[in-house]
Amino acid sequence: MTENSNDEAKLVSVLEARDELEAITIQAFLESQGIDAAIRSRQIPMYDGIARVWNPIWGYVLVMEENHDRAEELIMEYIDSCSSSEEIEEEDFSERDMDT
Numbered sequence: 001m002t003e004n005s006n007d008e009a010k011l012v013s014v015l016e017a018r019d020e021l022e023a024i025t026i027q028a029f030l031e032s033q034g035i036d037a038a039i040r041s042r043q044i045p046m047y048d049g050i051a052r053v054w055n056p057i058w059g060y061v062l063v064m065e066e067n068h069d070r071a072e073e074l075i076m077e078y079i080d081s082c083s084s085s086e087e088i089e090e091e092d093f094s095e096r097d098m099d100t
Contacts (some may be wrong), residue, residue: 015061
């Protein structure tokens, strides 16, 4: 994420990521759409997975405040497209099982 010289600009969270892969995927997706994004982990490296017991959120995907609404729209569209792809795959799999 590039630095912004505007002192009033600030980062805001657009996603509470469940794991590192989700955070990296959404960050890369947003950046491919022209929105700078950063990741802030809430994990404590020396505690490994123990910190997850107290806090089920792995971390946050952050964007500049002025990009918040557009980033949320893009994330929702992305998640919807992923879930509809999974439904199609499940339906195809079920139909093939019925034919055998």
